[in-house]
Amino acid sequence: MKFGASTWLWTSPFDGSDVSLLYKIAELGFDCVEIPVEDPEAIDPEKIAAALKETGLQAIVCAAVVGDRDISSSDPIKVQAAETYLQACIKLAVTWGSSLVVGPLYAPVAKTRLPTEVERQAEWSRSVAGLRRMAGFAAEAGVRLGIEPLNRFESDMVNTAADALRMLDEIDHPAIGLSLDSFHMNIEEVDFCKAVERAGKRLLHLQVSDSHRGVPGDGNSDWTGLREGLRRIGYDAAVSIESFSPDTSSLAEAVCIWKRFAPSQDEFAKRGLQFLKSWSA
Numbered sequence: 001m002k003f004g005a006s007t008w009l010w011t012s013p014f015d016g017s018d019v020s021l022l023y024k025i026a027e028l029g030f031d032c033v034e035i036p037v038e039d040p041e042a043i044d045p046e047k048i049a050a051a052l053k054e055t056g057l058q059a060i061v062c063a064a065v066v067g068d069r070d071i072s073s074s075d076p077i078k079v080q081a082a083e084t085y086l087q088a089c090i091k092l093a094v095t096w097g098s099s100l101v102v103g104p105l106y107a108p109v110a111k112t113r114l115p116t117e118v119e120r121q122a123e124w125s126r127s128v129a130g131l132r133r134m135a136g137f138a139a140e141a142g143v144r145l146g147i148e149p150l151n152r153f154e155s156d157m158v159n160t161a162a163d164a165l166r167m168l169d170e171i172d173h174p175a176i177g178l179s180l181d182s183f184h185m186n187i188e189e190v191d192f193c194k195a196v197e198r199a200g201k202r203l204l205h206l207q208v209s210d211s212h213r214g215v216p217g218d219g220n221s222d223w224t225g226l227r228e229g230l231r232r233i234g235y236d237a238a239v240s241i242e243s244f245s246p247d248t249s250s251l252a253e254a255v256c257i258w259k260r261f262a263p264s265q266d267e268f269a270k271r272g273l274q275f276l277k278s279w280s281a
Contacts, residue, residue, distance in 0.1 A: 001230075001280050003273055004032030004060060004240035006207070010265045011245060012036065016044035019051035026055035028269050032238045034207070035096070036062040040088035045095045052096055059096040060205060060238060063089050063103030071130035072107040072123040072157070079130060086134050086145075093143045101138065102146035102179035102205045105131060106167065107157050109150065124157065128170045139175035146179030146204040151187040159188045161195040168202060181207040181242065182221055192222040196229025203235060207242040208276070214261035215268050216241060217275035227279060239280070241272045 005025050007014040014021065014035065025033050033052075037043065052059050063086065071082035089101045106127040115123065131145070138145050147167060149158045158164050164178045178199045182192075189195040196203065208226075210219030217223070244257045245265050262268040 001236055002031040002058065002238045003029075003276050004034055004058070004238045005030050005269050005273075006034035006036065006062065006240060006242040008034075008036055008062075008244050009241060009269060013038040013042065015039075015042045016048040016051075019047055022048070022051040022055055022057060024266070025269075026057050028266070029273055030057070030269075032058040032060055032240060034060045034062045034240050034242065035092075035098075036064050037089050037092060038064045040085065040092065043092065045092055049095055049097075058238070059093070059098040060240065061089050061093040061096070061098050061101045062242075063101055063105060065104050066108050068108075070108050070111065071105070071134075072127040074122070074126070079126070083130065083134065087137055090134075090138050090141050090143050094141050098143070100144055100146055100179075100205055102148055102207075104148050104150050104155060104158070105134070105145060106147055107155060109154050111155070115156075120156070124167070127157070128167060131167075131176060132171045132173055135171060135173035135176040139173070143175070144204055145176040147176065148179040148181055148207075149184055149188065150181075151184045153187075154184075159184075161185075161189065161199050165198060165202070177202040177204040179203075179205040179207065182226060183207075183209050183211070183213055183242075185226075186211045186219075186221050192225035193229040193232070196226065196235070197232055200233050203233065203237075205237060206230070206235070206239045208239055209241060209243040209272075212261070213243050213255070213257060215275070216272045217279070218261065218271075223279055239276060241269065241276075243268065
């Protein structure tokens with residue numbers, strides 16, 4: 001098992017103009033780095049690629065699906081915006097040697113509406129069709145996609161591993177699988193172990209923080225059940241810490257991070273990694 005950290009733990013957006021953060025993440029002892037792509041056009045891909053090569057960090061691309069990036073929409077302009085964005089994420093993954101693009105690819109975060117059941121099914125069907133197209137594009141690039149269930153306050157479409165698996169069954173493409181996040185699981189899943197077991201070999205990536213988005217090990221998440229589920233499926237991919245900074249973050253308001261969980265974000269990362277290593281042993 002490899003351990004990673006998201007650049008969101010320290011800052012957002014991360015555009016690569018200052019790659020010192022990547023060197024810090026490597027020095028802290030992480031194997032991988034999650035790189036969220038908020039604006040593909042604002043990123044310096046080559047500078048990031050050079051830093052990844054020098055540090056030896058394995059990159060994982062995290063999609064920021066917001067606003068008009070809506071592959072579930074009935075508006076073709078929004079669908080095109082989503083597909084153009086996801087294609088850009090896939091191309092960046094290739095540049096960075098990443099085999100994965102993960103996130104809530106099926107619909108924007110916090111899409112505000114109360115749809116009828118007919119509307120909900122139509123959105124679901126459009127997401128399935130769009131993600132099948134994107135899986136084909138990803139496969140040609142040698143990249144896989146991982147759809148991430150979100151909690152009910154951020155999405156009404158895919159909230160649990162079971163929801164995601166139902167969508168994957170309908171998409172029916174080998175280049176798309178599942179990415180889980182323990183924070184969302186703590187809200188939506190009844191049993192961590194069973195959720196991971198259901199995901200099985202289709203689980204491509206795992207993000208973790210604790211129940212309050214804080215340092216892993218400091219909250220009330222079911223770490224024992226999570227570990228047991230991962231062992232039962234023979235999971236050997238990355239476990240990556242994803243949380244956010246209350247300071248230099250364009251997302252602090254969106255994710256409701258108002259206070260610190262550690263004296264510094266470096267300390268958050270150090271303690272989190274120490275816990276994950278002992279938890280997985």
